[in-house]
Amino acid sequence: MTAETIHIEFQVEGGNFSRAGYPSSEVKKRLKQLNVDGSVIKRTVVALYEAEVNIVAHAYRGLISVDIDEHKILIRLTDEGPGIPDIKKAMEIGYSTATPEVREMGFGAGMGLSNMNSNADRLEITSKVGQGTTVEIVNFFHK
Amino acid sequence: MKIKDVISLVEGSLITGLENLENPVEMAFSSDLMSDVLTVKTDNMLLLTGLVNVQSIRTAEMSDISCVVFVRNKKVTDEMITIACESRITIIQSPYSMFKASGILYQAGILPVY
Numbered sequence: 001m002t003a004e005t006i007h008i009e010f011q012v013e014g015g016n017f018s019r020a021g022y023p024s025s026e027v028k029k030r031l032k033q034l035n036v037d038g039s040v041i042k043r044t045v046v047a048l049y050e051a052e053v054n055i056v057a058h059a060y061r062g063l064i065s066v067d068i069d070e071h072k073i074l075i076r077l078t079d080e081g082p083g084i085p086d087i088k089k090a091m092e093i094g095y096s097t098a099t100p101e102v103r104e105m106g107f108g109a110g111m112g113l114s115n116m117n118s119n120a121d122r123l124e125i126t127s128k129v130g131q132g133t134t135v136e137i138v139n140f141f142h143k
Numbered sequence: 144m145k146i147k148d149v150i151s152l153v154e155g156s157l158i159t160g161l162e163n164l165e166n167p168v169e170m171a172f173s174s175d176l177m178s179d180v181l182t183v184k185t186d187n188m189l190l191l192t193g194l195v196n197v198q199s200i201r202t203a204e205m206s207d208i209s210c211v212v213f214v215r216n217k218k219v220t221d222e223m224i225t226i227a228c229e230s231r232i233t234i235i236q237s238p239y240s241m242f243k244a245s246g247i248l249y250q251a252g253i254l255p256v257y
Contacts, residue, residue, distance in 0.1 A: 017197070017198065018222065020201065021197065021226075024201070024205055025201070025204060025205075025230075028205070038186075046181050046205050046206065049201065049202075049205045050178075053198075105177070105194075105198050106175060106176055106177030106180075106199060106202070107178050108178070111178040111179065111181075112178055115178070115181055
């Protein structure tokens with residue numbers, strides 16, 4: 001891999017489930033082109049996809065910003081939405097505030113945040129109720 | 144077992160992935176809950192699901208699942224076919240229920256993930 005850095009951005013629209021997954025798919029293609037290890041790619045895109053689905057499911061709109069350098073991928077997802085009042089509780093497996101529509105799509109079982117956590121080397125979630133949530137995912141290519 | 148054997152066991156129709164018929168399959172997972180599928184670490188497994196939407200194909204793509212069997216002959220959309228072709232995911236449509244399709248494949252030697 002070369003030492004140059006790559007920056008990609010994607011807009012995410014709340015409620016638009018048919019487009020959910022496109023950014024994760026593009027990031028997967030890019031990491032494959034860079035010959036990143038397959039297990040790191042899978043962990044990264046699973047964490048990103050879960051985070052992306054959360055924006056679609058809960059927020060009004062969001063922005064995904066991806067920075068890739070020689071050593072790591074840094075993904076920052078910022079949304080405008082209701083925010084998370086209690087992040088610790090939201091991380092608990094089985095806790096969910098998802099609507100029936102989200103559940104019909106195969107999500108909203110209260111597993112997403114903990115799965116993001118297990119697929120990210122670093123996960124940071126900050127949120128302001130009534131404003132929105134920021135999720136930062138960092139995965140390293142070599143450990 | 145090969146993909147072509149899976150098709151014949153579940154009396155399925157091949158929707159995408161004609162080039163993958165000889166690919167081997169060892170393990171499978173049956174679920175309509177994509178959140179659960181995304182927690183599975185096994186690569187190249189078979190997914191049996193009754194959830195027919197773009198997100199089931201996206202979930203397969205992110206999880207490196209090579210083959211999806213949609214049970215009860217649920218209609219696969221053009222958008223799903225496009226994404227599956229781009230990601231080289233095989234789609235099989237089966238008239239059987241998830242219980243029956245899973246049982247037949249298990250009996251024929253496909254291993255469970257858990």
